[in-house]
Amino acid sequence: MKEIVRVAAGQGFWGDDLDAPRRQVEGGQIDYLMLDYLAEVTMSILQKQRERDPSLGYARDFVGAMESILPAVLDREVKVVANAGGVNPRACAEAVRSVGAQRRGSKLRIGVVTGDDLLGRLDDLMAQGHALANMETGEALSSVRDRVLSANAYIGSNPIVEALHGGANVVITGRSTDTALTMAPLRHEFGWGAESWDQLAAGIVAGHIIECGAQCSGGNCLYDWKSIPDLANVGYPLVEARADGTFVVTKHPGTGGRVSVPTVSEQLVYEMGDPHSYITPDVIADFTTIRLAQDGENRVLVSGIKGRPATDKLKVSVAYRAGFKAVGTLVYAWPEALEKAQAADRILRERLDRLGLKFDRVLTEFVGANATHGALAGDRHDAPEVQLRFGVRGSDRAAVERFTREIAPLVLNGPPSVTGFAGGRPKVEEIVAYWPALIDKSVVKPKVEIIS
Amino acid sequence: MKIRLLDIAHARSGDKGDTANVGVIALQPRWYDVLEQFVTRSRVADHFRGMIEGDVERYELPNLNALNFLLHGALDGGGTLSLKTDAQGKVYSTALLRMVIDVPDAEAKRLALPAVR
Known part of the structure; x- marks a missing residue:
């Protein structure tokens, strides 16, 4: 040894x-x-x-x-x-x-x-009573079964x-x-x-x-x-x-x-x-x-x-389709960079409302002011620049797609001193979310083969 | 005496789903007791009020001179669902180090704790 x-x-x-x-x-x-x-x-x-x-x-x-x-x-x-x-x-x-x-x-x-790999066995396992409930929410996997992409112990x-x-x-x-x-x-x-x-x-x-x-x-x-x-x-x-x-x-x-x-x-x-x-x-x-x-x-x-x-359990990682998201950004410069970005945020929300677009989640962050430390960052009203970072998430791809067209117009029709839009329209991303679950160890049988 | 955590500890954070964890480690072993005594679960929950949606849990690791905090509901759904810049909770660590605690003067002096500048 x-x-x-x-x-x-x-x-x-x-x-x-x-x-x-x-x-x-x-x-x-x-x-x-x-x-x-x-x-x-x-x-x-x-x-x-x-x-x-x-x-x-x-x-x-x-x-x-x-x-x-x-x-x-x-x-x-x-x-x-x-x-x-x-x-x-x-x-x-x-x-x-x-x-x-x-x-x-x-x-x-x-x-x-x-x-x-449990993907091919998923329906059998569920039929045998393995609920594969989400470890965080307790929800049974059946609620997202038709959107599952992969399942691995x-x-x-x-x-x-x-x-x-x-x-x-x-x-x-x-x-x-x-x-x-x-x-x-x-x-x-x-x-x-x-x-x-x-x-x-x-x-x-x-x-x-x-x-x-x-x-x-x-x-x-x-x-x-x-x-x-x-x-x-x-x-x-x-x-x-x-x-x-x-x-x-x-x-x-x-x-x-x-x-x-x-x-x-x-x-x-x-x-x-x-x-x-x-x-x-x-x-x-x-x-x-x-x-x-x-x-x-x-x-x-x-x-x-x-x-x-x-x-006597193994953790299982299930991935499933969970809608769409897109994040758009614009940069506002001093003076009153934060106030300009905040005004742009209000305008954007009003326009999305007027278009009748519905999302599960809309999140605004002001990078340079509060994106990582929230209110703990204190007063950032004299920041040299602030990035407006605006994200939406929802099950309707068309709504998310439509949102991505609403960022660029703000450059000409919103608050002043704006830049940083050279990257073009935000991309719509399909969300593949993670579903952690447990399963009885006895039903997972690892196999080993040696290839030479 | 007012003490800022940044001056007496270092930290690293990460994620598990929609929960962020922050491990806070005393810069000097003798300062661990200060962390244990003053950086309580409720103090941390107050610190992050408005930033996280769920509870805070605290675990002690005196062997590493460290505390581990779990911040539940901290990541806007977490992983790929999150719209946050810090979707994986990587910098909750330094957000916690902004905390200022109040340590009795005698104890602060005995331990040579650096006062807030």
């Missing part, structure tokens, strides 16, 4: 730095590269792509990433775990295999994890561990949890049992810390932010884990950013709910037990983590 296993993060979301995976495998020694591509609404975007072309539906950036790291995977035995499979893990594996095939003597063994570390045991050097999953991508390699290497609650929880905490990429190594860090060096060359994080469940968060030498107790603390509280119960399919981790200590420059030692048995 290895004494230390190094898992590096190379992607915090689909759209993150394209070069980070390569920099992670070339910048120093690592054993595993984990790549997280899936945010809450990503699955529905991928589902739409698969509807148009059955060979799509996965994070295509991953194929480019694999190309850039192929030498490391084949020659230095770095293993890759990624949830890039989206709603089509097999197609993703095929695309990666053809990248590997370009290299002679390629020994890619691709583990494909499926079984998270968040699956845990088991199938990834199984793929690694089966000799895979690349594991591609669909909607596995972000944290499992880090925890599974540690479980595989250290042989942690399914009831080693503290170690499993430690693996989850390690995953939580690095799953947002550089957000734990100096990116988006408020603490002493001006002193954080060389963000242009920010080092993505990695963990050096031990079998006892302790680990060090660090980054490669010669990279920018910072790994310190404050940078890691900020990431630990990111998107946190009840810290006593960070619920995953494998274990419930208690974030109030985490101990952090600086362990040299750009090294933070994490220890003390406690876990307890998981629940």
